[in-house]
Amino acid sequence: xxxxxxxxxxxxxxxxxxxxxxxxxxRLLPPHEGSRALPGGFVLEDEDLEAAAYRELxxxxxxxxxxxxxxxxxxxxxxxxxxxxxxxxxxxxxxxPDLPIPKAGSDARHAGWIPVADLAGTLAFDHEAILxxxxxxxxxxxxxxxxxxxxxxxxxTIAQLRxxxxxxxxxxLDPRNFHRKVTSTPGFIEPTEERTSHRAGRPAQLFRxxxxxxxxxxxxxxxxx
Amino acid sequence: xxxxxxxxxxxxxxxxxxxxxxxxxxRLLPPHEGSRALPGGFVLEDEDLEAAAYRELxxxxxxxxxxxxxxxxxxxxxxxxxxxxxxxxxxxxxxxPDLPIPKAGSDARHAGWIPVADLAGTLAFDHEAILxxxxxxxxxxxxxxxxxxxxxxxxxTIAQLRxxxxxxxxxxLDPRNFHRKVTSTPGFIEPTEERTSHRAGRPAQLFRxxxxxxxxxxxxxxxxx
DNA sequence: TCAAAAGTGTTGAACATACACCCATGT
DNA sequence: ACATGGGTGTATGTTCAACACTTTTGA
Numbered sequence: 269x270x271x272x273x274x275x276x277x278x279x280x281x282x283x284x285x286x287x288x289x290x291x292x293x294x295r296l297l298p299p300h301e302g303s304r305a306l307p308g309g310f311v312l313e314d315e316d317l318e319a320a321a322y323r324e325l326x327x328x329x330x331x332x333x334x335x336x337x338x339x340x341x342x343x344x345x346x347x348x349x350x351x352x353x354x355x356x357x358x359x360x361x362x363x364x365p366d367l368p369i370p371k372a373g374s375d376a377r378h379a380g381w382i383p384v385a386d387l388a389g390t391l392a393f394d395h396e397a398i399l400x401x402x403x404x405x406x407x408x409x410x411x412x413x414x415x416x417x418x419x420x421x422x423x424x425t426i427a428q429l430r431x432x433x434x435x436x437x438x439x440x441l442d443p444r445n446f447h448r449k450v451t452s453t454p455g456f457i458e459p460t461e462e463r464t465s466h467r468a469g470r471p472a473q474l475f476r477x478x479x480x481x482x483x484x485x486x487x488x489x490x491x492x493x
Numbered sequence: 494x495x496x497x498x499x500x501x502x503x504x505x506x507x508x509x510x511x512x513x514x515x516x517x518x519x520r521l522l523p524p525h526e527g528s529r530a531l532p533g534g535f536v537l538e539d540e541d542l543e544a545a546a547y548r549e550l551x552x553x554x555x556x557x558x559x560x561x562x563x564x565x566x567x568x569x570x571x572x573x574x575x576x577x578x579x580x581x582x583x584x585x586x587x588x589x590p591d592l593p594i595p596k597a598g599s600d601a602r603h604a605g606w607i608p609v610a611d612l613a614g615t616l617a618f619d620h621e622a623i624l625x626x627x628x629x630x631x632x633x634x635x636x637x638x639x640x641x642x643x644x645x646x647x648x649x650t651i652a653q654l655r656x657x658x659x660x661x662x663x664x665x666l667d668p669r670n671f672h673r674k675v676t677s678t679p680g681f682i683e684p685t686e687e688r689t690s691h692r693a694g695r696p697a698q699l700f701r702x703x704x705x706x707x708x709x710x711x712x713x714x715x716x717x718x
Numbered sequence: 719t720c721a722a723a724a725g726t727g728t729t730g731a732a733c734a735t736a737c738a739c740c741c742a743t744g745t
Numbered sequence: 746a747c748a749t750g751g752g753t754g755t756a757t758g759t760t761c762a763a764c765a766c767t768t769t770t771g772a
Contacts, residue, residue: 472752
């Protein structure tokens with residue numbers, strides 16, 4: 269019965285400056301020394317896969333309890349995907365708010381947010397395919413869940429939430445219809461008592477994530493103006 | 494860098510006698526000797542994960558080119574999930590037409606279709622959780638893809654296709670609205686020239702799977718009469 | 719000619735898009 | 746006062762569930 273190394277790789281996405289960004293590290297060690305890659309590392313002997321994902325997340329970002337939504341994305345196991353030998357990678361997807369990343373994680377690798385549009389052709393291993401699957405998953409999850417709220421720091425305004433959809437889908441949405449839609453869907457967001465103190469215009473009400481993760485009639489669909 | 498065994502487990506679903514059934518084997522060897530389990534086995538040294546899934550499928554069913562739709566379901570890696578030691582299982586989901594299974598696979602384990610409703614509490618390892626995730630995935634995939642056709646042998650009638658939805662979702666659908674919906678959705682099914690010679694009633698036209706895998710407006714939703 | 723299953727037409731309700739319009743605040 | 750963004754009302758079009766009705770076969 270053959271054995272092999274098992275790794276977790278993380279696709280960590282956020283919305284930042286109007287662009288969908290991924291948390292990317294620069295590799296200090298071979299193979300692919302100096303090139304960009306997804307954060308990740310090997311699963312330990314008696315460690316659960318999800319625990320390994322959380323451990324790597326803390327190590328790479330320097331943030332102990334990184335907020336957001338974590339889910340398993342898929343497993344990548346082509347025999348030649350890692351030049352060091354057989355490595356099966358379990359990829360996890362984290363949808364996170366835009367947090368400042370300390371300049372170096374505990375193992376001194378430089379980590380930072382990079383727009384996914386700038387990453388084509390620059391990632392080590394099969395990480396570009398993994399990232400692409402993660403972005404695709406994120407896009408489709410926004411359609412029938414309230415996970416867009418995982419991209420926002422709580423509390424947030426409806427306009428901030430709308431911007432998440434606009435950036436991830438690359439469309440413009442009507443602010444008025446969007447407002448009606450999310451406020452009238454039970455469990456999607458919870459109102460708070462607070463309002464913004466704002467730069468201009470009428471102050472906006474602030475909301476928290478709602479209870480319902482999965483809504484049957486899709487909230488909104490990409491591809492419409 | 495720790496290494497571990499990697500296995501593939503298969504959730505093979507079909508619709509048979511008005512019930513959603515899974516292909517289940519009886520274990521001949523410890524651990525869990527004599528109890529029921531999902532088909533599966535260890536991934537070989539230089540074998541791709543999907544290739545391992547297809548190899549096990551052929552070994553367990555005795556059918557070389559099993560038709561249907563195969564996709565990765567998820568990876569299960571709790572450290573204590575297998576008493577033999579650390580085994581990470583990559584689960585695959587196959588949606589298949591109702592084929593007769595030869596009585597024993599090449600390794601002499603007995604394999605057969607069992608209604609998923611009869612399997613609660615009877616499966617070895619964490620296979621009940623894996624099966625349950627597979628059924629859940631199948632249910633939600635029917636909603637926005639044409640994968641229900643993977644459950645039908647080609648060519649099929651619209652009534653047969655409708656029965657797939659009714660069994661998997663546990664609902665009744667209006668035959669007339671269902672007919673209109675699937676025939677008017679481009680790429681969902683392709684008409685053939687043939688018609689059924691039937692037991693009773695007007696002969697039905699026969700169809701093949703269409704090209705479009707993913708439709709944006711959900712075809713139909715569970716939970717409605 | 720009747721039963722049974724396939725397939726079409728129609729209607730009223732629900733929902734979505736587009737956009738006119740009002741609200742609340744900073745400057 | 747007015748610019749700016751937040752939020753509500755409403756008309757028009759599209760989609761959908763429900764069901765009356767027609768078609769095509771075997772017995």
